[in-house]
Amino acid sequence: MNNNYYVYILTNKYKTVFYTGVTNDLYRRTLEHKMKVNDGFSEKYNADCLVYYELFFNITDAIKREERLKRWKRKWKMELIEKFNTQWKDLFGEIGDACSEAGMTV
Incomplete structure (x- = not known):
């Protein structure tokens, strides 16, 4: 049983919007954002870059924590990010590598 939960922040390539969410599977959820599986904020504003x-x-x-971060000012x-x-790089590849090393299917 997976008892890991993640609060995460996505942005778009221009860093003009932030999407904050919570999930029990960070890799799967980030992939869903990237593939635009669900209609909504992240799909509308192309927020698919995992930065935090x-x-x-x-x-x-x-x-x-998610609720608190959602109320935070942009600054x-x-x-925090x-x-x-510091580089604002997309961390998706890193979490995918971590899942592979742990023997999880990705």
């Missing part, structure tokens, strides 16, 4: 994530072991804590989100990911 946090790991939680309790879904309640993850949801609380605060940018500062820059501390975690």
Whole structure:
């Protein structure tokens, strides 16, 4: 049973929008955003670049963090991302590699 939960932030290639979400499968959920599987904010604004994530072991804590981040000012989100990911690179490839090394199917 997977008890890992992730709060994540996506942006578009221009870094003009942020999408904050929570999931129990960061790789699958990011892939869904990239493939535009679901209609909504991230699909409409092309927010498919994973620039930030946090790991939680309790879904309640993850949801609380997601709700908090959604209320943050843009500047605060940018500062958080820059501390975690100074290059603003898409972390999708890295999480895919991590899943492969752990023996998970991707």
